[in-house]
Amino acid sequence: MSQTEISSLGEFGLIDRLTDGIVSKHASTVLAVGDDAAVLDYPDEEILVTTDMLLENVHFDLTYVPLKHLGYKAAVVNFSDIYAMNGRPRQITVSLGVSKRFTVEHIEALYSGIRLACEIYGVDIVGGDTCASHQGLVISITCIGAAPRGKAVRRSGAKPTDIICVSGDLGAAYMGLQLLEREKVASAGRADFEPDFAGKEYIVERQLKPEARRDVVEALAKEGVTPTAMMDVSDGLSSELLHICKQSGVGCRVYEDRIPIDYQTALMAEELNMNLVTAALNGGEDYELLFTVPLADHDKVARIPGVKEIGYITDASKGCALVARDGESEIELRAQGWNPLAE
Amino acid sequence: MSQTEISSLGEFGLIDRLTDGIVSKHASTVLAVGDDAAVLDYPDEEILVTTDMLLENVHFDLTYVPLKHLGYKAAVVNFSDIYAMNGRPRQITVSLGVSKRFTVEHIEALYSGIRLACEIYGVDIVGGDTCASHQGLVISITCIGAAPRGKAVRRSGAKPTDIICVSGDLGAAYMGLQLLEREKVASAGRADFEPDFAGKEYIVERQLKPEARRDVVEALAKEGVTPTAMMDVSDGLSSELLHICKQSGVGCRVYEDRIPIDYQTALMAEELNMNLVTAALNGGEDYELLFTVPLADHDKVARIPGVKEIGYITDASKGCALVARDGESEIELRAQGWNPLAE
Secondary structure (H helix, E strand, C coil), rough: CCCCHHHHHHHHHHHHHHCCCCHHHCCCCCCCCCCEEEEEECCCCEEEEEEEEEEECCCCCCCCCCHHHHHHHHHHHHHHHCCCCCCEEEEEEEEEEEEECCEHHHHHHHHHHHHHHHHHHEEEEEEEEEECCCCCCCEEEEEEEEEECCCCCCCCCCCCCCCCEEECCCCHHHHHHHHHHHHHHCCCCCCCCCCCEEEEEEEHHHHHHHCCCCHHHHHHHHHHCCEEEEEEEECCCCHHHHHHHHCCEEEEEEHHHHHCCHHHHHHHHHCCCCCCCCCHHHCCCCEEEEEEEHHHHHHHCCCCCCEEEEEEEEEEEEEHHEEECCCCCCEECCCCCCCCCCC | CCCEEEEEEEEHHHHHHHHHHCCCCCEEEEEECCCCCCCCCCCEEEEHHHHHHEECCECCCCCCCCCHHHHHHHHHHHHHHHHHHCEEEEEEEEEEEECCCCCCHHHHHHHHHHHHHHHCCCCCCCEEEECCCCCEEEEEEEEEEEEECCCCCCCCCCCCCCCEECCCCCCCCHHHHHHHHHHHHHCCCCCCCCCCCCHHHHHHHHHHCCCCCHHHHHHHHHHCCCCCCCECCCCHHHHHHHHHHHHCCCCEEEEECCCCHHHHHHHHHCCCCCHHHHHHHCCCCEEEEEEECCCHHHHHCCCCCCCEHHHHHHHHHHHHHHHCCCCCCEEECCCCCCCCCCC
């Protein structure tokens, strides 16, 4: 493929090329890219705003992350935050810092992933900023979404006896990362190296191309269930549970044998001689939804595919603990999630 | 001053410290920092969204930019984009990428500038992201603002015979940058060096601590004037005029002798043997407002302090030109503004 230097297009030429053919989908998008600010209109809903920054070699490693996947993930992790408020993502702004080793075609690949995610989740790109970087690739995305007025679900509403639910399975994205890192080390200096992901496609995909749980939010709405508290699992189940408990002023019990884990995650943990429960409790980037519902909603929640009840909310005095497989011994939950400032 | 390693606080500890004591000012801010997303409510207005990314050694040089000033400027440039839509800034999210050489105290200094700007302009900090960077300091701010429904002013509404107006004066921030660069070179390797800014305080301040023209937007509202097109001068007057003309499908004439220039800007240009008009036309970062109004609004605009009429809009066929001091010869306007991707 021919490669075009970014400086040959300039900022506005590049933006024109990246945003070519984008048509706004939402009535709430009044004016998109091309002015000092985008214009949105949300007369009947509350607006949700979230933002995420991704830095090369901190949040992603281009040795094994394809640019299109990276764009897709960068968008989806923001959508996930909006769903975690019981909202629907509607618009994003995309800011990119791009160093000289990237060509126009590279940035188009990145942007094609962002556009694909927007296509699938029904989100409009309404603005952004594109600038030179001396410092590798920098991606900053802000997502705007909406929830019916008064219906946004915070982290702070969990009450004793509420059921704790989680969607999908946990630890897979983390084990996918371990696998990718192992293959990267194995490939060092070997041009002919072919990484072996056979039988591990799921965990690799969980790491490289996560999805946001729109389906769960829609299923909850269909069942008429409004969670009392909700957040997405980006830093690990332990860390997120502690956030909900702290902000709700409650405690919790979670059953080790109820934590959903895919068999590929389990196999990989065994192969790498890692503790599986630790991976599921503390591995980040699963982007599943963790939420609490009143006990009375048990039947409704049980009908939603892919949602599992893993424990319950207690008084704050009981603390936050994992109930081991023996059904008796308890281990205090600790936030050992990834510390984004400890790099 | 004692210095604290950021890793000793962790992400959440740092955010707690940075956002301590922040109280939301706007009714539109329903929920600020601390959840998956902020919750805002704008039932009666259109929402404006703008975003800006600032990268160390591309957009700022910490050799001569104090961190507090940098934070102030990073916020104000976003407010400026909202005012440029005839809106009012209300909320921002602040994402920071921070490398190891920064301490908690450094980031507090940066944040204190952001908070000061928010205090002065009446803006709430409602979210953000803080992460490690291997790549120097990265600042990405998104600003949300509002305008009465249907009253946001785009770049695309200028019509032939409209008067072209600009606030304040131009070229000062650019000449301030030249001065700061000169003093940086002069100081290299000399620990005892004291930069000499005597008599040039204004241009240094224009570069380091720009203000957004809230006063002009408020004065226009008070006079009952709605500009037909408006934007802020961040990339240089020429570049911005060409944007308005292209997006409005018109041409323009601007008079060289009407371009407002401060005497410190003129003195500095002379001292550095630079062309003053070129600096005023192409120097960026003035954050003044450039706007067009119908001819009938001349008297009203003339009453607003600090606003100057510099030319008029023509048919597109006339092109975009600067009328020289002799009142006859015309020079075609070109966008020689700073190309943020040519670094």
